[in-house]
Amino acid sequence: MDIRHLKYFLEVVRWRSFTRAADALHITQPTISKMVKSIEDELGVVLLDRKGKQVEPTDAGLAIVQQAQLIVNSFEHLSSDLADIVQLKKGTIRIGLPPMAGSRFFPKVIGEFRQAYPLIKLELIEDGAKTIERSVGSGGLDIGVVVMPTDMQAYDSFVFVRESLNLLVHPGHRLAGRDSVPLGELREERFIFFREDFALHDRIPEACIEAGFRPNVVFESSQWDFISEMVAADLGIAMLPETICRNLDFRKIAVVPLERPGIPWHLAMIWRKDGYKSYALREWIRFARERLALTP
Incomplete structure (x- = not known):
């Protein structure tokens, strides 16, 4: 059973008809009948009372309707959230900034990034460069500013x-x-x-x-x-x-x-070579590299 089975079942209940549900889903009636029958076989219960052309959910079917709707709604919300992440509408980036670098170079960059991506949250952690480098290495920070040189085998970087x-x-x-x-x-x-x-x-x-x-x-x-x-x-x-x-x-x-x-x-932004880079982090790297290259 997968999410598609549940969607087909809910459509049959909504239309009280296999034929009308099939038309709404743009599939054949035998296909939707087979899908619903596979759910019944897997659960070992009859979910629909087939009365000629009219279809009514059984008591077990009504119980499944409630749970199936919650699952389908959650799946649709998840798909929407993932789409937002992929399209850079959402996300969180943890950035380590030493006091000198943060105050001089980043207010304008952060402001422009927030304006371009208002739903991406930037968590700014102010600390010394050595502490920031350790935190990036341990995964406590996604990216950070350090004083070069650094461990080029462990980190990717760009000097700005x-x-x-x-x-x-x-x-x-x-x-x-x-x-x-x-x-x-x-x-x-x-x-x-x-x-x-x-x-x-x-x-x-x-x-x-x-x-x-x-x-x-x-x-x-x-x-x-x-x-x-x-x-x-x-x-x-x-x-x-x-x-x-x-x-x-x-x-x-x-x-x-x-x-x-x-x-x-020499200041550089560093991130782990072997670390996962979210869509938001990749865009921050691209955005910051472009903007900081213009810093006088």
Whole structure:
């Protein structure tokens, strides 16, 4: 027995006639008779009382009518929901965004996507890039923004930002006003870092060690604006991406490019190579790749 059998049975009950039901379904009368008989044989009961041309449901038939209608309605609703998903009318996407990337690059993209696909729900989870990468890998997130490099064997990705970190110092600092600063010249400085679940928590010390010293970390925070305010209060130095530096108050903070070596800040969206990609997620990837490519 399948959904088609139930639909045929309900049509016979509705029309009280095999012939009229067959006409309504655009099939032959023997076909619909055979379908109903197969249901009766499978259930072991008589569902229809055949009185010549008039057909009436038996008590068992009336019981089947109620359940069959619920099943057919549920199936039709399911088909409608699946059609909506396939046509990108519905769905949920869980997106991980680091604070710096989320505030700078995504409000406009998210707004345009919601306007294009109003019934697709975007669940935004703000966290550090390292935590986001782990969550994408475990399936807790469908997609997320991380600082490159990442595990290219585990994830597909596209890079949408290629910048470097700049040095932030108090305007009265000895390095303020310089055209650039070699990383090795910062060995005696007090550093203000992002906390450990942020990618820069590891990237900056790695670069410093390559330059011949281990940084002296005096404060850690998860908020770039709080970090910049601590620099403005002359509590230490910090490093932030070029994009963020453009929004700082240059009366309170001096921004100096780093050199020999510089520290890259490359952002990418990643998703699991072996993970299921819903219709909505595939469209988000296409949409975000297209829109973010236009980001100045």
